[in-house]
Amino acid sequence: MESAVKEIAGILTGFFQSKTVAAALELRIFDAMDPPARAEVVCRRAGVPLASGKRLLIALEAMKLISRENDEYRLSDAAKRCLVSTSPQWMGWMARHCDVFLYPLWGQCAEAIRQDEDRRTAVFGDNRSWFDILYQNPRDVADFQEFLGVLAQPFVDGMIESFDFSPYRRFIDIGSGCGSLPMSVARSHPKLEVAVCELPQAAAFTREKLDARGFKDHIAVFEGNVLEGDLPRGFDLVHLGWMLHDYAIESQRTILENILAAMPSGATFVASETPLNDDESGPLFTSLLSINMLVSTDGGVESTTEEYLGRFRDAGFVNTRAQTIPGPRKLLIGEKA
Numbered sequence: 001m002e003s004a005v006k007e008i009a010g011i012l013t014g015f016f017q018s019k020t021v022a023a024a025l026e027l028r029i030f031d032a033m034d035p036p037a038r039a040e041v042v043c044r045r046a047g048v049p050l051a052s053g054k055r056l057l058i059a060l061e062a063m064k065l066i067s068r069e070n071d072e073y074r075l076s077d078a079a080k081r082c083l084v085s086t087s088p089q090w091m092g093w094m095a096r097h098c099d100v101f102l103y104p105l106w107g108q109c110a111e112a113i114r115q116d117e118d119r120r121t122a123v124f125g126d127n128r129s130w131f132d133i134l135y136q137n138p139r140d141v142a143d144f145q146e147f148l149g150v151l152a153q154p155f156v157d158g159m160i161e162s163f164d165f166s167p168y169r170r171f172i173d174i175g176s177g178c179g180s181l182p183m184s185v186a187r188s189h190p191k192l193e194v195a196v197c198e199l200p201q202a203a204a205f206t207r208e209k210l211d212a213r214g215f216k217d218h219i220a221v222f223e224g225n226v227l228e229g230d231l232p233r234g235f236d237l238v239h240l241g242w243m244l245h246d247y248a249i250e251s252q253r254t255i256l257e258n259i260l261a262a263m264p265s266g267a268t269f270v271a272s273e274t275p276l277n278d279d280e281s282g283p284l285f286t287s288l289l290s291i292n293m294l295v296s297t298d299g300g301v302e303s304t305t306e307e308y309l310g311r312f313r314d315a316g317f318v319n320t321r322a323q324t325i326p327g328p329r330k331l332l333i334g335e336k337a
């Protein structure tokens with residue numbers, strides 16, 4: 001195939017790969033390869049017909065997620081880490097979230113761009129906010145929060161390694177999800193008082209996670225909506241992770257003003273985001289995430305570092321700056337005078 005045609009055909013059929021892996025996850029095909037086994041055995045363990053199951057195995061091998069030795073299929077290292085349902089890094093949560101929510105919304109991508117508007121009403125017949133639709137049933141909350149927890153871990157490790165928590169006494173993580181950052185902070189800085197604030201619909205999930213890891217008496221959980229300003233007060237270090245991008249620029253301003261109002265004088269605010277490059281040349285994932293925000297959220301959009309920091313200054317933050325840390329995110333920092 002001519003290389004330009006091959007390149008474009010590869011992009012256009014990119015969903016073949018994502019759908020193949022999502023199907024294999026739903027059918028627990030990867031679980032059925034532990035221990036390694038011949039196609040007949042893998043398909044029998046997964047409860048799928050050999051003929052169609054074999055097509056799946058051939059495709060997964062071509063994608064290098066599995067390999068064969070003596071006719072027995074075995075998992076690659078990446079598959080062992082992320083595709084087996086007993087692994088702490090299992091990505092099946094993400095596959096289901098994509099199938100149930102994102103894939104139908106992306107099906108109307110051109111219309112979203114034509115109208116500069118999300119497609120929630122068209123796809124789900126529901127004009128409530130993104131999080132109201134997403135958080136209707138506990139299984140969908142778990143899918144969303146669990147996969148975000150897996151994606152967040154390299155960022156959490158980078159922030160613990162590089163951010164200086166020592167000047168602070170009281171830390172709150174707003175929109176904490178599965179609580180991986182506050183748990184790591186509580187573990188590494190035992191003298192710091194640690195709390196989280198979550199939307200009421202997600203707070204039960206956060207509490208369960210903290211309880212299960214033994215943090216029930218160490219991390220307070222407040223229910224609140226940062227857009228409405230019902231936030232706990234008096235925390236001298238406030239973090240907001242991967243949430244500004246979920247909201248329209250006007251709402252981001254309201255969120256920043258509400259946070260500033262809840263902070264004592266001299267306190268520090270940190271947002272962790274994956275900003276666009278300064279010249280808007282990517283990165284690829286952030287640029288596609290911005291389209292994802294368009295089709296799904298309430299006007300959410302990705303921004304450059306300077307755009308975020310400009311909004312911090314407009315809201316009244318001083319000494320605004322960015323800090324690069326190991327891992328996928330950047331810290332955007334502001335202080336209250």
Ligand SMILES: C[S@@+](CC[C@H](N)C(=O)[O-])C[C@H]1O[C@@H](n2cnc3c(N)ncnc32)[C@H](O)[C@@H]1O
Pocket residue numbers: 131148149152174175176177178197198199202224225226227228240241242243246
């Ligand atoms: C994209 S997730 C990010 C989760 C986690 N903070 C991270 O950094 O990976 C956004 C989180 O913010 C919470 N959230 C969204 N809107 C909120 C609001 N208005 N007030 C409080 N929390 C909110 C959601 O429930 C969700 O847990």
